[in-house]
Amino acid sequence: xxxxxxxxxxxxxxxxxxxxxxxxxxxxxxxxxxxxxxxxxxxxxxxxxxxxxxxxxxxxxxxxxxxxxxxxxxxxxxxxxxxxxxxxxxxxxxxxxxxxxxxxxxxxxxxxxxxxxxxxxxxxxxxxxxxxxxxxxxxxxxxxxxxxxxxxxxxxxxxxxxxxxxxxxxxxxxxxxxxxxxxxxxxxxxxxxxxxxxxxxxxxxxxxxxxxxxxxxxxxxxxxxxxxxxxxxxxxxxxxxxxxxxxxxxxxxxxxxxxxxxxxxxxxxxxxxxxxxxxxx
Amino acid sequence: xxxxxxxxxxxxxxxxxxxxxxxxxxxxxxxxxxxxxxxxxxxxxxxxxxxxxxxxxxxxxxxxxxxxxxxxxxxxxxxxxxxxxxxxxxxxxxxxxxxxxxxxxxxxxxxxxxxxxxxxxxxxxxxxxxxxxxxxxxxxxxxxxxxxxxxxxxxxxxxxxxxxxxxxxxxxxxxxxxxxxxxxxxxxxxxxxxxxxxxxxxxxxxxxxxxxxxxxxxxxxxxxxxxxxxxxxxxxxxxxxxxxxxxxxxxxxxxxxxxxxxxxxxxxxxxxxxxxxxx
Numbered sequence: 001x002x003x004x005x006x007x008x009x010x011x012x013x014x015x016x017x018x019x020x021x022x023x024x025x026x027x028x029x030x031x032x033x034x035x036x037x038x039x040x041x042x043x044x045x046x047x048x049x050x051x052x053x054x055x056x057x058x059x060x061x062x063x064x065x066x067x068x069x070x071x072x073x074x075x076x077x078x079x080x081x082x083x084x085x086x087x088x089x090x091x092x093x094x095x096x097x098x099x100x101x102x103x104x105x106x107x108x109x110x111x112x113x114x115x116x117x118x119x120x121x122x123x124x125x126x127x128x129x130x131x132x133x134x135x136x137x138x139x140x141x142x143x144x145x146x147x148x149x150x151x152x153x154x155x156x157x158x159x160x161x162x163x164x165x166x167x168x169x170x171x172x173x174x175x176x177x178x179x180x181x182x183x184x185x186x187x188x189x190x191x192x193x194x195x196x197x198x199x200x201x202x203x204x205x206x207x208x209x210x211x212x213x214x215x216x217x218x219x220x221x222x223x224x225x226x227x228x229x230x231x232x233x234x235x236x237x238x239x240x241x242x243x244x245x246x247x248x249x250x251x252x253x254x255x256x257x258x259x260x261x262x263x264x265x266x267x268x269x270x271x272x273x274x275x276x277x278x279x280x281x
Numbered sequence: 282x283x284x285x286x287x288x289x290x291x292x293x294x295x296x297x298x299x300x301x302x303x304x305x306x307x308x309x310x311x312x313x314x315x316x317x318x319x320x321x322x323x324x325x326x327x328x329x330x331x332x333x334x335x336x337x338x339x340x341x342x343x344x345x346x347x348x349x350x351x352x353x354x355x356x357x358x359x360x361x362x363x364x365x366x367x368x369x370x371x372x373x374x375x376x377x378x379x380x381x382x383x384x385x386x387x388x389x390x391x392x393x394x395x396x397x398x399x400x401x402x403x404x405x406x407x408x409x410x411x412x413x414x415x416x417x418x419x420x421x422x423x424x425x426x427x428x429x430x431x432x433x434x435x436x437x438x439x440x441x442x443x444x445x446x447x448x449x450x451x452x453x454x455x456x457x458x459x460x461x462x463x464x465x466x467x468x469x470x471x472x473x474x475x476x477x478x479x480x481x482x483x484x485x486x487x488x489x490x491x492x493x494x495x496x497x498x499x500x501x502x503x504x505x506x507x508x509x510x511x512x513x514x515x516x517x518x519x520x521x522x523x524x525x526x527x528x529x530x531x532x533x534x535x536x537x538x539x540x541x542x543x544x545x546x547x548x549x550x551x552x553x554x555x556x557x558x559x560x
Contacts, residue, residue, distance in 0.1 A: 005381050008462045012378035016371040016433045017390060022416065023430030024397050027409035034408060042411040088300075096293050104546060105301045111538050111549070113491025115508045116531055119515070123314065123528070124307045127326035153307065158553065165554045203557050214401050217493045221512065238403040239494075253407060260404040267399040 035253040040246070052254035062229050063255055066237035073144065073233065074212040077151045081208050082201070085156045089163030090189075103164070107157035118221020121150045125222075136223055143223040143231030150218055155211065159204045166200030167193060199274075206270045213263060234259050308535065315340050315532045319525030336525065344529035353510040354537075356421055360496070360506065361489045364428035365482050372433050372481070373474055376440030377466060381449070391441065397434035402494060410498045419499045427499065428489055436481045439556065443477040444470075476555075483545070483552035490538070507534055 005012070030042065035052055037045035056063045088106065092099050109117065125146045126135045136142050170193055178188050194201075216235035219225070225232030225240065232240065238259060241252035313329065314322045321334040328334070345351060379387045409427075413419060418427050447470070455465045471478075493508040500506065502513055511534060514527055542549060 002382055004456065005378065005462045006384075009378065009382075011463060012374040012466070013387075013390070016375035016429060016437065019371075019426045019430035020394065020397070020433045021430075023409055023413060023418075023427045024400075024405060024434075025393065027405040027412055028397075028400060030408035030412070031405050042408055091293055091297065094290070094293070096290050096297065098294065098297070102297045102301060103550075104543075105304050107550065108539065108542060109304065110553075111487060111542050112535055113493070113508050113538075115491075115493050115512050116534050119511065119527075119531055120307045120311050123326065124310055127310065130326065153304065157304075161550055162554055162557050165558075207557060216402075217491075217508070220493075235401065235403050239406075242407055249407065256401075256403045256406070259401055263401050264399050 031253055032257060034250065035257045036250075038247075038250045040249055048250070052250040053258070055251045056255045056258065060241070060251060062232065062237050062240075065230065066232050066234045069140075069144070069231065070213060070215075070233045073147055073151075073215075074209060076148050077155075077212045078205065078208045080148065081152050081155045081159055082204055084152065085159035085204070086163050086201075088156065088160045089167055090193075092160070093164055093167045103157075103161070105157075106160055109154050110158040112154075114215075114217025115221045117150060117154055118218045121146060121153070121218075122222050125149075137226035140227060140230035143226070146222055147215070147219065147231070147233075150222060151212060151215070154218075155208060159208065162200050162204055162207075163197065166197035170196040202270070202274055206267075209266055209270075210263065213266065311528055311531050311535075315344075315525070315528035317525065319523050322524045322528065340523075340525035340529040341533070343523055344526035344533065347523060347526050348510045348514050348530055349505070350507075350510060350530060350533060353505050353507050354533075356504060357490060357506040357508075359421060360424055360428070361486055363422070363425045364432065364489050365486050367425055367429045368432040368436050368485050369478050369482050371429060372436035373440045373471065373478065374466065375433070376437050376444055377470055379437070380441055380444045381452075391437070394434045394437040397431075398438065406494070406498065413499060419501075421500065421504050424496065424499055427495070428485075431495070432485045432488075435556070436485065439477055439481055440474065443474060447473060479548050480552040480555045483549055484556045487549075 034042070034045055036047060036049060038048050038052075039045040092103055096102075112120075122136065125142070129135050129138070129142065134142070136146055174192055174196070175188055178192050183191070214235055215233055216239070219231070219233045219236045220239075223231040225236055229237070229240070234255075238252055238255045241248050241255060310326065314326055316336065317328075317330045317334045317340075318336045319340070321328070321330075330336075379391050410419075413423075413427055417423055452465055452469055455469045456462070460468070491508060492506075493512060496504075496506040497509045497512070500509070502509065505513065511527075511530055514530060515522060
């Protein structure tokens, strides 16, 4: 059977593979090469070694600022989103009236696109700050907290749904057995439920970290990096370097490679942790 | 249920109700302002429209006109439906080939697909636009193979995971009966993949419908999609942005998503959970 399928390579594998090679693999390799060159289009690249990387980390202050801003943002968002969504998941697995409707409402923002989300929150935050005669571009901390609120609004429902699935997978006999043995509610949560939903915790941590770290659309629509690029996250800073400054394409590409490496390291750590957890289980 | 538990449930219910209001408030605010005259939005965004500020559907008419919203909507629909169909069909075929043909080559291809899932878009953005433009993929239909290429990583991953768990006796029986691989795949295998196909379709549809940067870079502002139309609507000459029309645009962009969500909620939530657990 394998042989007769193999002959059908051009029909089965080639369409997806060809598209993948053209839009991903070639541009990826080209991207690594271009990060070591100076260019304005792909055709006029001149090799300059690691100069772009040096520029990205030294002369270009925006990059390190964006890296720090992104890290801070990711840290705060990941904690708030996971704590709130886990608490909501616990509440929504207790058979409270209207559970289904609440779940529907909390999850909905997740489906709205980043650009639209950004402008919805731009309106809301400027409306609130407007009372004091300010707006979101007045201070970088407004943009920071605006992004945190937006990200919470968008991802809480998503993570909540994953936590609910995890909690529902905990065998009810296990909880009942613990209760019969006289375990308090808190101890059931700490010693039974939380260890059993650890796989969901890992997934949600990973999803919130990568989503926060790679954020672009929401950042562009909410603040656009204002004031003075102080609220530009990594993805937006790379975009600005590519398309906003003539002759800086190489630096943009070098930043993109660094960005890729950071994301890859996070993903690798995640894989290691999940692998270990599965071995233990 | 004892009275203490009932009280706890009551408090939780009130709290959840309050939180729902908080969650819906941003959308309520946009809808509210979409019915106010554009001069009354910036100054007093929280005020309910009154006789002086209420403008009916005027903003909606302006919003649709100023942004070519209807052509943008249709373009987004064509791109999303076309790309999702291409992704479901071609990545399920690719996944079946990868699982059933065991060789070094298919293994390498599989890991390349996996690898692409962790690469951020900015890494390949510039070179991808230049390669795709040279190949003429910078058009409404041309972007479909581009989405196939980007969507293939996660989709191949989800399909291979599912296909590995399928028994191959049924396929073998079909092929012994004289079915070729193509007929075997489409009459026997593909119907069995339905749950994963729905998950793959929903995850990709959500991404492509809302995607901004890829269509912005590849199609520009000529062939704008919905997200692009909204983004560039705010970049009118300084101070001349019609905020009323803009609010209406936001509402019009949200409505189809909410309708889709309310009808397919079960599948969307299942798809998101499956995608997350395996991804």
